[in-house]
Amino acid sequence: MKWKNALKDYQLYLKIERGLSENSIDNYSRDVKKLVTYLEGNNISISPISINAESIQQFIYNAAKSVNARSQSRLISGLRSFFSYLVFEDYRKDNPLELIESPKIGRKLPDTLEEKEIDQLIAAIDLSKPEGERNRAILETLYGCGLRVSELTHLKISDLFFDEGFIKVTGKGDKQRFVPIVNSTKKYINIYRNEIRLHLNIQAGYEDTLFLNRRGKQLTRAMIFTIIKQLAEKIGLKKRISPHTFRHSFATHLLQNNADLRSIQLMLGHESITTTEIYVHLDKSHLTSVIEKYHPRK
Structure with a gap:
């Protein structure tokens, strides 16, 4: 089996079987692909069926010289998944990554904004331009519904159930969930x-896409990044x-205002509650107040 064929089959498996x-x-x-590039660059002719742990360990050791521990861990995890697939399909008897340990990394806490900083970013939007109203709606939706950027760019008008107070969100693996939407975001x-999108020359195929660029097509992820970066620079954040x-x-x-983790998990679309639990680590003062309020020995 050649690497090219193995990778193609693996990609098909990830798409169809794992969604x-x-x-x-x-x-x-x-x-x-990084592993294949390394093998080719070092004139190592070995197939995905016959490659052993020693060869992969040497590749990882070489990669570790130029990447941090988190990237190295991600690389090992990705390769482990690939070889697990080969074992699953009976191409191999063993996974050469089984005995290769990932580097110890601390849990990375996500960056957050204070409420006043979010207000400042939204206030910095130039509403005199047509895209201003769109950008305000985008930021309000990102913050008001907790969407991933890809979920925002793929949001449809037909996904808006304002009368019921929800929007339908299509997340990772095309899994759908309903997220509550507050009145200010709906507004x-x-x-x-009604005032901007209605007057766009909407291109065929994008009639149902909510957020559009000036040419009437779906916004890209990169454009959303640019909008936010420019606003941050504008207010000196x-x-x-x-x-x-x-x-x-x-x-x-939400957590700071005493929302429960299970509800936050459902709204974010996390499969595991452990993913949501990372937010517990963000605000130690909140945890202290919980102990003081609820513990019987306070």
């Missing part, structure tokens, strides 16, 4: 729809933020 998104498939594939989306920062802030502020 992963194109972005996730690209990330998993990238790890395997800004409606302003954009020193934090490094991205669309995902609004999602982290959404979860953190």
Whole structure:
């Protein structure tokens, strides 16, 4: 079996069997491609069926010289998944990554914004321009609903159930969930729809896409990043933020206001509660107040 064929089969498996998104498939594939590039660059002729742990360990050791522990851990995880697939399909008897340990890394806490910083970013939007109303609606939706950037760009008008107080969100692996939407967010989306979007020359295929660029097509992830970066520069914000920062802030502020983790998990679309638990570590003062309020020995 050649690497090219093995990778193609693996990508098909990730898409059909595991239902992963194109972005996730690209990330998993990238790890395997790095290994192939290393083998070719060092004139090592060995197939995915016959490669052993020693060869992979040498590759990881070489990669560790130029990447941090977190990236190294991600690389090992990606390769372990690929070889697990080969074992699953009976191409191999063993996974050469089984005895290779990932480096110990601390849990990375996500960056968050304070409420006043979110207000400042939104206030900095130039509403005199047509895209201003759109950008305000985008930031309000990111923060008000805790969406991933890909979920925002793929949001449809037909996903808006304002009368019921929900929006339908398509997340990772095309899994759908309903997220509550507050009145203020609904208001800004409606302003954009009725005053700006209505007058766009919408291109075929994007009639149902909510947020559009000036050419009437779906906004890209990169454009959302650019909008937020420019606003941060405009108000002199020193934090490094991205669309995902609004999602982290959404979860953190809910927790600070005593929302329960299970509800936050459902709204974020996390499969495991352990993923949501990272927000517990963000605000030690909140944890202290919980102990003082609820513990019988206070």
